[in-house]
Amino acid sequence: MINKTYKKLRKKILFILVSILIYRIGAHITVPGINIYQVSILFKENSAINLFNMFSGGALERMSIFSLGLMPYISASIVIQLMAGTGRGRFIDGEVGRNKITKYIRFSTVVLAVIQSVGIAIGLVGSKIVYYKCGIFYLTIILTFVTGAIFLMWLGEQITDKGIGNGISLIILSGLVSGLPKVLGKTLYLTKKDSSWNYIPILQFIILVMITITLVVIIENGQRRLKINYPRRVIGNKMYASQSSYLPVKFNIAGVMPSIFASNILLFTASIGQWMNKSIPLSLSPGQPLYIILFVLAVIFFSFFYTALVFNSKEVSIKLKKSGAFIPGLRPGEKTAIYIEKVTKRLTLFGAIYITFFSIIPHFIMVYCKIPVAGCGTSILIIVVVVMDFISQIQSYLMSNKYEMIIKKHRI
Numbered sequence: 001m002i003n004k005t006y007k008k009l010r011k012k013i014l015f016i017l018v019s020i021l022i023y024r025i026g027a028h029i030t031v032p033g034i035n036i037y038q039v040s041i042l043f044k045e046n047s048a049i050n051l052f053n054m055f056s057g058g059a060l061e062r063m064s065i066f067s068l069g070l071m072p073y074i075s076a077s078i079v080i081q082l083m084a085g086t087g088r089g090r091f092i093d094g095e096v097g098r099n100k101i102t103k104y105i106r107f108s109t110v111v112l113a114v115i116q117s118v119g120i121a122i123g124l125v126g127s128k129i130v131y132y133k134c135g136i137f138y139l140t141i142i143l144t145f146v147t148g149a150i151f152l153m154w155l156g157e158q159i160t161d162k163g164i165g166n167g168i169s170l171i172i173l174s175g176l177v178s179g180l181p182k183v184l185g186k187t188l189y190l191t192k193k194d195s196s197w198n199y200i201p202i203l204q205f206i207i208l209v210m211i212t213i214t215l216v217v218i219i220e221n222g223q224r225r226l227k228i229n230y231p232r233r234v235i236g237n238k239m240y241a242s243q244s245s246y247l248p249v250k251f252n253i254a255g256v257m258p259s260i261f262a263s264n265i266l267l268f269t270a271s272i273g274q275w276m277n278k279s280i281p282l283s284l285s286p287g288q289p290l291y292i293i294l295f296v297l298a299v300i301f302f303s304f305f306y307t308a309l310v311f312n313s314k315e316v317s318i319k320l321k322k323s324g325a326f327i328p329g330l331r332p333g334e335k336t337a338i339y340i341e342k343v344t345k346r347l348t349l350f351g352a353i354y355i356t357f358f359s360i361i362p363h364f365i366m367v368y369c370k371i372p373v374a375g376c377g378t379s380i381l382i383i384v385v386v387v388m389d390f391i392s393q394i395q396s397y398l399m400s401n402k403y404e405m406i407i408k409k410h411r412i
Contacts, residue, residue, distance in 0.1 A: 005401040009164075009394070016163040019155055020174045026066045026151075027059040027175070031144050033137055034063045038129035054379065055263070057175020058182070063124075065148040068116055069175065070156065070168060072149045074264050076108035081309060109153055110146065117145040165386075165393045172260075173386040176379045209380065212358055216384045219354055222251040224347055226340070228325045245325070247316070249343060252351035254306040256385045259355050259378050261306075262298035266291065296356050303352035304345070313341035355381065 030036060043053065043061050053060040056069030080101055121141040124130050130137060152171060159167025225246040317337035326332045330339055359378045 005398065008401075009397065012163045012397075016159055016165075016170060019159050019163070019167075020170070023066065023152065023155065023171055023174060024057070024178060026148065027057050027064050027178075028062060029065050031063050031065060031067075031141060033131050033140065034124065035129045035131060036063065038127070039063055042127060042129065054179055055172065055175065057172075058179050059175075065144050066152060067120070068113055068145050068149040070149075070152055070171060071264060072112040072116060073105070073109045073153045073156070073168065074260060075112050076105045078261050078264070080104045080108055082305070084309075106153065110150060113146045113149040114142065117142040120145065164397060165390045169382075169386045170390065173383060176383055180379075208361070212361075212380050213384055216358065216381060217388065219251055220255075220385060220388055223248040224251065224343060225249075226327060226343065228320060228327055230323075230325050247320070247327075247340075249311075249340075249347060251347055252354060253311050253344065253348060254303045254351055254355075255389075256355070256378075256381045257306050258299045258302035258352065259359050259381055261302040262295050263359075263378055265298060266295060292360050295360065299356045299359065300349075300352045303348050303355065307344065307348045307351075311344060313337045313344055316340055 039061065055071065056067060059066040059069060084101055118138075121138045124141065125133050125137070153168075156167035156171050159165075159170055161167075163170075225248055228245050228247050230243045230245065314337045317333060317340060320326065320336060321332040327336055327339060330336050358381055
């Protein structure tokens with residue numbers, strides 16, 4: 001039984017690796033008719049596009065078939081979840097509701113991918129970095145980019161179903177990890193003066209990354225434990241004494257999703273504006289005060305919004321009441337729900353401050369230390385959180401199979 005479990009686990013991990021390999025190969029296949037040299041010059045002049053390129057795993061810089069990455073899917077998820085959240089649960093009740101949301105997200109992904117592809121095609125022709133200008137070029141760009149976005153969405157769902165963990169998160173993780181060598185190389189190059197090396201910024205950068213990773217791991221594993229009691233219970237002919245337990249509530253319930261949502265909205269707006277040859281105010285560029293303020297507000301908003309989606313205090317209080325559990329000093333039901341919601345809001349505010357703090361530090365480093373680490377904080381958050389979730393998913397899979405084996409033995 002144990003050998004079969006490990007064999008299944010190896011197959012799942014192998015499926016994930018093959019899927020990521022396909023994604024990385026596609027990220028290097030360039031769409032025909034584009035002058036890559038001129039594209040590289042465009043990316044050197046636009047920091048907002050560079051951040052968008054970071055989330056696409058470098059595919060946008062190469063104008064590959066996966067240039068849009070998962071941004072249409074993420075944008076569609078934001079829109080549909082906002083609509084579902086403000087619709088008072090009309091679409092999110094039960095399995096049928098979740099299937100409806102998934103269907104709406106898929107259709108919205110296609111629509112947004114078409115809009116972004118059209119904008120990019122027009123921007124490419126306006127920037128004079130294409131070899132030919134005709135209807136075939138527009139058709140090629142639109143069909144290629146839309147197909148690539150749909151394929152990545154499908155690939156992420158396949159990884160979720162046949163692999164381990166969240167497929168969309170793992171694809172984003174692979175794209176970010178693939179860009180780390182380039183970022184580190186550029187950082188080392190800019191810290192070199194003439195023939196000598198300036199080691200102080202390098203050491204500061206390494207120390208900052210290590211501290212960030214350590215704090216992220218500590219906070220992501222942190223929990224607020226709410227004490228709950230179970231009264232005396234009679235099961236069959238046995239009476240069980242009252243027991244105490246804990247209801248764990250994570251410090252950061254929303255995870256890294258608020259940072260991804262906030263970055264996606266700001267980068268999408270800035271990038272589309274630049275592709276359409278419309279000037280973007282300097283104050284909206286990464287590292288500028290207005291950009292940081294908007295990013296902070298977006299992170300706080302999505303922290304509370306996403307927490308409300310994934311954690312329902314009323315449902316938790318109902319489950320506690322059905323199981324006979326109660327929080328000492330509080331009546332089961334409405335008062336328990338109010339108390340849990342109050343605790344959740346405080347933890348959500350802490351999580352929003354924590355995500356914001358680690359996300360905006362690189363912007364200050366980029367402005368004042370002249371080191372190209374824009375988006376590094378968000379990247380570190382995503383990488384660490386996704387890796388931790390992936391490890392926990394593997395542990396849960398092994399434990400569930402272990403318990404299944406124990407149950408079968410007892411039945412025998």
